[in-house]
Amino acid sequence: MGEQGHYLYAVTRGLEPSALSGASGLRGEPLRVLEHRGLAAVLSTVDLDEFGEEALHRHLEDLAWLEEVARAHDSVVQAVSAVGAAAPMRLATIFQSDDGVRARLDELHDALTAALDRVEGRREWSVKAFAPDRRVAAAEPASTDPGSGAAYLRRKKAQTMERQTAEEEAMSAADAVHHALAAQCVASRRLRPQDPRLTGHDGTMTLNGAYLVAEDEASSFTAAATRLAEEHPDARIEVHGPWPPYSFATLEQP
Amino acid sequence: MTEPLRILPQRLETDSESVEKDLFKLVLTVIELVRQLMEKQALRRVDEGDLTDDQVEGLGMGLMHLEQAMQELKDRYDLTTADLNIDLGPLGTLLSE
Amino acid sequence: MTEVETRSEPRGQISLVDLLDRLLGTGVVLAGDVVISLSGVDLVEVRLHALITTVRAEMRAEGTAR
Numbered sequence: 001m002g003e004q005g006h007y008l009y010a011v012t013r014g015l016e017p018s019a020l021s022g023a024s025g026l027r028g029e030p031l032r033v034l035e036h037r038g039l040a041a042v043l044s045t046v047d048l049d050e051f052g053e054e055a056l057h058r059h060l061e062d063l064a065w066l067e068e069v070a071r072a073h074d075s076v077v078q079a080v081s082a083v084g085a086a087a088p089m090r091l092a093t094i095f096q097s098d099d100g101v102r103a104r105l106d107e108l109h110d111a112l113t114a115a116l117d118r119v120e121g122r123r124e125w126s127v128k129a130f131a132p133d134r135r136v137a138a139a140e141p142a143s144t145d146p147g148s149g150a151a152y153l154r155r156k157k158a159q160t161m162e163r164q165t166a167e168e169e170a171m172s173a174a175d176a177v178h179h180a181l182a183a184q185c186v187a188s189r190r191l192r193p194q195d196p197r198l199t200g201h202d203g204t205m206t207l208n209g210a211y212l213v214a215e216d217e218a219s220s221f222t223a224a225a226t227r228l229a230e231e232h233p234d235a236r237i238e239v240h241g242p243w244p245p246y247s248f249a250t251l252e253q254p
Numbered sequence: 255m256t257e258p259l260r261i262l263p264q265r266l267e268t269d270s271e272s273v274e275k276d277l278f279k280l281v282l283t284v285i286e287l288v289r290q291l292m293e294k295q296a297l298r299r300v301d302e303g304d305l306t307d308d309q310v311e312g313l314g315m316g317l318m319h320l321e322q323a324m325q326e327l328k329d330r331y332d333l334t335t336a337d338l339n340i341d342l343g344p345l346g347t348l349l350s351e
Numbered sequence: 352m353t354e355v356e357t358r359s360e361p362r363g364q365i366s367l368v369d370l371l372d373r374l375l376g377t378g379v380v381l382a383g384d385v386v387i388s389l390s391g392v393d394l395v396e397v398r399l400h401a402l403i404t405t406v407r408a409e410m411r412a413e414g415t416a417r
Contacts, residue, residue, distance in 0.1 A: 070370045091374040126369060142322040149314025150307070157297055191372060198368045243365055246373035273389055280397065
């Protein structure tokens with residue numbers, strides 16, 4: 001290996017020494033835990049040829065590399081999250097030394113503690129909703145009858161109004177679903193809807209909701225989601241989880 | 255990082271056999287975009303109420319013929335409106351229908 | 352009959368888009384351009400985004416001028 005850095009996956013606390021023995025980090029490197037002021041940083045060594053600033057810049061545009069690293073990162077976060085509250089780090093949070101890690105832990109100490117308290121015993125659930133697929137009216141053949149120009153515009157106006165109404169209905173269904181679910185959980189967030197071409201879905205995503213749910217309330221939450229899906233069949237609601245609490249414990253980093 | 259990660263631009267991969275059709279798809283997409291924007295603007299002007307009946311009729315006839323011409327072009331190249339909806343990412347679907 | 356996909360996913364089944372949205376501070380979008388390539392050689396980049404932005408800005412200006 002060339003020059004090395006320390007990749008930080010997540011911060012937790014009260015970690016048993018053997019808790020992460022089954023998991024390993026990027027490129028098969030072993031995981032290491034650095035304890036500092038009651039927090040535990042989960043780390044592994046990485047090569048700065050691959051993860052240094054310049055190399056990262058290149059790699060971050062390479063979807064294949066991103067996928068590999070994201071999956072490895074997630075696998076460590078999942079292992080940490082399985083044994084206690086975890087505050088995941090953003091992808092490629094890298095330090096040159098353990099002192100650097102400790103300094104960051106000092107800087108973020110209160111925020112990390114608050115995040116861990118927030119997610120203790122809780123998991124993230126994702127609920128998505130979509131606008132119904134719209135059938136586009138076929139173009140009618142052009143007519144030469146007098147008045148048909150004005151009639152054409154009236155038709156187009158009516159179609160525009162219908163489209164707007166359909167969009168409003170889809171958005172208000174998404175709002176209703178979100179508010180109902182938000183009432184059933186500890187915390188919730190609406191994330192930016194995802195591009196259909198990235199996800200392979202048909203139609204616009206109207207809700208990309210993240211919900212923080214206590215572990216022992218998971219089944220009542222999913223039951224509520226199922227009920228909402230039945231009330232809004234056109235919304236094609238999808239529920240995924242339980243996930244580590246990425247959307248509730250990942251700090252915005254300077 | 256304040257900008258979202260932008261996945262590399264869509265590639266229209268062509269070979270000498272399909273290049274004509276692929277380029278035509280791109281051109282038709284741009285024409286269809288302009289046509290839809292013209293219609294939106296026409297409707298807006300009609301709503302504003304400052305056009306004479308003749309002007310409204312003329313606009314409508316012109317746009318109707320444009321829509322028909324577009325349909326004929328699509329039919330000739332065996333393309334649906336969905337085919338023309340080339341990925342434009344953050345703009346959502348380029349064509350609103 | 353409504354189907355709700357409710358899966359318990361203890362390990363690594365988060366979709367890549369969901370994962371990248373969460374691991375990258377700002378998520379992922381598709382770039383709004385088209386690169387036309389022939390026989391594997393990139394030839395032309397069409398900045399449709401810039402074209403559309405221009406047209407719409409002109410339309411807005413036109414709309415308020417009247």
